[in-house]
Amino acid sequence: DAKTTQPTSMDCAEGRAANLPCNHSTISGNEYVYWYRQIHSQGPQYIIHGLKNNETNEMASLIITEDRKSSTLILPHATLRDTAVYYCIVRVARGSQGNLIFGKGTKLSVKP
């Protein structure tokens, strides 16, 4: 079973920041937080991952709380093309085969 809890759906206005929360209260010390998204009729796409420090790349920022029990994915300027289901996943990064355990994710709708 997925070790994360996410809201079922969220709306965001185009051009505004989209903040997607995720709870992972049972995360272990060697588990990372990964985010993937799935645009309609496509396969999932990697966005970002982190252990305990905040991370930023060209797609998004990841903010992880100090106790690591929750995190937020931030899309700084959402566009219509960011409409997708966003999955928050915790996984061990080393010493495992690496298969992903998906929950139901958050369906983000970006509206004009």
Add this chain to the structure above:
Amino acid sequence: GAGVSQSPRYKVAKRGQDVALRCDPISGHVSLFWYQQALGQGPEFLTYFQNEAQLDKSGLPSDRFFAERPEGSVSTLKIQRTQQEDSAVYLCASSLGGGGYEQYFGPGTRLTVT
């Protein structure tokens, strides 16, 4: 650049038929994963290959499901005697290795069993 490709993109099978779904991973990727995604759900793990070795098939739902990757590149997922509950999108992903490497997904094959 070439990503993960899957064929066919859509497959309609009559109940009881056998089907074969193909995955072409990114060249050089050691790890290959198959996932099954039911409508409205997240993908669920089926099986994992490291090169040609199938190291984990714990997610395969029944012995009607069989996967192979004989030369450590292309993989085929075969479903024998398809049932209606097999209707789903079948996703293939590849990565440089196991562990925390980023997985690259193909577009999936949508299987409909009538």
